[in-house]
Amino acid sequence: MTEGASKLEQVRIDKLEKIRALGLDPWGGRFDDRQTIADVASQAPEEPGTTTETVVRVAGRILGLRDKGRVVFIDLQDKTGRIQLFIGKKQVGEENWNIVGLLDLWDLVGAEGKLGRTKTGEASVFVESLTLLTKTIAHPPEKYHGAQDIEIRLRRRYLDMIQNPEVLARFESRAKIVRFIREFLGQREFVEVETPTMHSIAGGAAARPFVTHHNALDIELFMRIALELPLKRCLVGGVDRVYEIGRVWRNEGIDASHNPEFTMLELYEAYGDYETMMELTESLIVGAAEALGNGLKLPYGEREIDMTRPWRRATYDELLREKYGFGLDDTEQARAEAIKREIEVDGKHPDVIMDALFEEGVSDELVAPTFVIDYPASICPLTKRKAGNERVAERFELFINGMEVANAYTELNDPLLQEQLFSTQLEGQEEEDSMAKMDHDFIAALKHGMPPAGGLGIGIDRLVMLLTNSQTIRDVIIFPLLRPERGQGGKESSEEHAGDGEVLDDESD
RNA sequence: GAGGGCGUAGCUCAGUCGGUAGAGCAACGGACUUUUAAUCCGUAGGUCCUGGGUUCGAGUCCCAGCGCCCUCACCA
Numbered sequence: 001m002t003e004g005a006s007k008l009e010q011v012r013i014d015k016l017e018k019i020r021a022l023g024l025d026p027w028g029g030r031f032d033d034r035q036t037i038a039d040v041a042s043q044a045p046e047e048p049g050t051t052t053e054t055v056v057r058v059a060g061r062i063l064g065l066r067d068k069g070r071v072v073f074i075d076l077q078d079k080t081g082r083i084q085l086f087i088g089k090k091q092v093g094e095e096n097w098n099i100v101g102l103l104d105l106w107d108l109v110g111a112e113g114k115l116g117r118t119k120t121g122e123a124s125v126f127v128e129s130l131t132l133l134t135k136t137i138a139h140p141p142e143k144y145h146g147a148q149d150i151e152i153r154l155r156r157r158y159l160d161m162i163q164n165p166e167v168l169a170r171f172e173s174r175a176k177i178v179r180f181i182r183e184f185l186g187q188r189e190f191v192e193v194e195t196p197t198m199h200s201i202a203g204g205a206a207a208r209p210f211v212t213h214h215n216a217l218d219i220e221l222f223m224r225i226a227l228e229l230p231l232k233r234c235l236v237g238g239v240d241r242v243y244e245i246g247r248v249w250r251n252e253g254i255d256a257s258h259n260p261e262f263t264m265l266e267l268y269e270a271y272g273d274y275e276t277m278m279e280l281t282e283s284l285i286v287g288a289a290e291a292l293g294n295g296l297k298l299p300y301g302e303r304e305i306d307m308t309r310p311w312r313r314a315t316y317d318e319l320l321r322e323k324y325g326f327g328l329d330d331t332e333q334a335r336a337e338a339i340k341r342e343i344e345v346d347g348k349h350p351d352v353i354m355d356a357l358f359e360e361g362v363s364d365e366l367v368a369p370t371f372v373i374d375y376p377a378s379i380c381p382l383t384k385r386k387a388g389n390e391r392v393a394e395r396f397e398l399f400i401n402g403m404e405v406a407n408a409y410t411e412l413n414d415p416l417l418q419e420q421l422f423s424t425q426l427e428g429q430e431e432e433d434s435m436a437k438m439d440h441d442f443i444a445a446l447k448h449g450m451p452p453a454g455g456l457g458i459g460i461d462r463l464v465m466l467l468t469n470s471q472t473i474r475d476v477i478i479f480p481l482l483r484p485e486r487g488q489g490g491k492e493s494s495e496e497h498a499g500d501g502e503v504l505d506d507e508s509d
Numbered sequence: 510g511a512g513g514g515c516g517u518a519g520c521u522c523a524g525u526c527g528g529u530a531g532a533g534c535a536a537c538g539g540a541c542u543u544u545u546a547a548u549c550c551g552u553a554g555g556u557c558c559u560g561g562g563u564u565c566g567a568g569u570c571c572c573a574g575c576g577c578c579c580u581c582a583c584c585a
Contacts, residue, residue: 007554066544118543122545139520139535142520143520143534143535144521144533147520149520151578205585251584255584257584258585
């Protein structure tokens with residue numbers, strides 16, 4: 001028996017020799033001039049029991065196989081859809097019929113034949129020639145329910161994609177959204193750049209980084225948590241409209257809206273400000289929604305989200321007052337409210353307490369797209385203070401369905417203030433929870449003159465969730481992080497492996 | 510990180526009060542030239558997540574561990 005093969009797999013492995021005995025390669029090869037199954041199916045005649053003279057050529061995976069003796073029906077699936085193959089013993093000839101006898105569910109085959117419709121009305125290819133393209137060894141999941149277990153579906157996403165066409169469709173939507181964004185920004189003359197993903201200072205956001213090590217340089221490096229600082233250096237260099245779409249890593253918890261690695265869009269527009277960014281954000285997201293062609297009233301779970309422009313704009317202070325009846329500067333009332341809600345207040349800066357209240361009571365309830373503008377300056381160390389009101393910063397966050405989708409600033413370009421803010425850590429904040437991490441090299445860049453600019457960050461995964469009615473981030477990340485399975489790596493399992501002799505013991509039968 | 514739930518055949522799931530493990534699909538052998546979750550006859554298939562414990566006896570009860578899911582906390 002072949003090593004590692006289950007009994008069910010062994011049955012299929014044994015068929016490989018029979019296939020070779022027919023002079024065929026079980027792993028197939030090039031198959032030219034195929035048409036998509038959706039295309040072919042749409043050309044099938046209306047009338048049941050008819051066959052056209054149109055010869056079609058399709059390839060795909062066998063998802064259904066009904067053996068009626070001297071006729072076999074196969075449901076063939078490709079990315080675009082499914083069609084039935086009708087294979088009659090007499091019609092197809094001995095050579096092809098021999099192949100039919102060795103087929104299993106989930107094998108990949110190509111077929112050529114006349115397009116028609118069976119008596120029972122099923123669009124079918126009446127096969128004249130059959131090509132085995134790849135034999136499958138693994139036993140497929142149950143044909144009707146498929147693999148239901150979420151763990152299997154995530155770990156073996158390919159199974160999920162094969163048995164649930166909407167899974168593949170969702171990733172195609174994601175690709176469409178990203179393609180739209182690149183086209184949109186290209187039209188506005190933004191330049192796409194790729195900046196380093198390993199930083200010696202993990203700046204630009206408040207998050208715990210992943211740590212790694214470069215051997216030759218013998219230095220500690222951090223996987224980036226934001227794209228911000230390198231892109232602003234590009235602004236200094238004269239790339240006055242610049243963006244990057246890239247992966248960032250944050251060493252935090254995992255749940256329905258958080259994956260340790262996710263994709264950010266960040267862009268910077270010289271001579272703009274956060275007002276400029278609001279217009280751009282609306283145009284970009286509405287454009288992306290339109291690119292999917294599902295209109296602007298988006299179903300999301302039990303709700304409908306109306307994306308029609310213009311979107312509401314409300315100040316942070318205003319929204320606090322709406323919810324709690326007090327504003328940004330009513331620190332005593334905020335403290336009392338926080339204690340009532342069992343929010344930790346000891347040793348915390350009043351604005352940090354205020355922000356906790358904002359996140360708990362306000363932002364969760366913003367369902368329709370809402371720009372929350374003018375944040376407390378103290379929690380925005382990379383943002384320009386508002387002209388005439390130093391208390392707040394020119395920042396907005398866009399909330400849709402209670403989820404933060406975008407974050408934008410009028411960028412701080414005063415190197416002296418920036419240096420000061422980098423060295424001021426708010427009381428009660430851990431270093432890792434602060435955006436204020438001193439980056440001398442970045443300050444040096446600002447000293448050469450960064451133009452006034454608007455900057456914007458959008459979480460692509462969350463945007464895709466919203467536009468594809470996905471309830472968890474794992475539905476839009478093709479291989480979300482899971483703990484490795486036993487024996488597949490990871491510290492514990494490798495330690496276990498060091499001690500066992502399983503591999504050597506296998507000779508016994 | 511805390512609390513709760515789940516883990517049985519390749520897959521989908523049953524398994525009563527603790528008494529030697531069940532079905533459907535898939536597989537294997539056979540019948541069938543218009544089926545479509547095809548049908549019919551027959552056969553085979555189990556580390557009941559892992560390791561302990563209680564018991565005459567554990568899939569079932571207890572303890573520990575592993576994995577996944579949900580809620581909460583941190584975070585976008």
